Amino acid sequence: MSKLLFAAFNEGSSLSMSGHHEAAISAFDKVLAVDPKHFPALTARGSSLARLGRAEEALRCFERAIEVDPSAADPHREAALCQLELGEPEAAAQLMGRATQLNPEPGYREAAAIEVYERGNALLTRGSRRPDKARYRLARYTFELALELSPAYVEAAKALSDVWENLGDTTQRDHYAQLALRLRPAGS
Template structure:
């Protein structure tokens, strides 16, 4: 039976990697119908759901994976991204902090900061209309988390300066602009 699970899981991963997330979901559901506690399938299914824009369903998969294995860092990180998408920065920050506690490798933390930063940019560029104040506030929380994860992240500081400019707070804009200038590598 485990060979069948392994084959179904690998099929799902292959489908997901090729961008066929709907078909990948079917493969992951095969695995989960036999083993509902299969953390890699729960996490992979959540990732496919997130790619399809089904953020709340994805979050449920990641939360289930966390229930099954609370020591796995990736479901915490992925659930944090869902919470950011859903406009819940406090929940996202708690989940992300737990993820980096579980995987204290500096590279993991830096990679998470980059992903969070990229999500902040995506929040601002998503859709056909200009971002409104609500989207700038959501992006602000996202960039703040990126900077918290990586305090020397120049681009996150610059993004915060820009967001605060759009939110009309010149004091905060100046603070983050100065921070970005201090973080900038010295010119040789």
């Protein structure tokens, strides 16, 4: 049976890497039908769902993966990114905090900060109309999380300045603009 699981998982991985996420999900479902606690299939299925924009379903996969292996950092990080997609920045911050406790490497924090920052940008550019105050507030929390993960992240500080500009708080706007200037390396 393990050869069949291995084959189904490899098929799903290949399909996912080639961008065929629906087919990949079906392959991962075959694995999970036999072994509902198959950690790699849970996380890979969640990743495919996330790439399809199905954040709620992806979140459930990552939560199940966390139950299977609470010491793995990546499902916590991926669940946090799903929570950001779902407009739950507090839950995202808790999950991301746990992920960075489990993997305290600076490079991991910086990579997570970039992913969070990209979610904030996507939030502001999604849709055809100008973002409303609610989207700017959510983006604020998202960029704050990115800056918390990587305190020297110039782009996150600049994004926060822009967000505060749109929220009408010039004091905060100026604070983050000054922070961005201080973080910028000399000669830039």
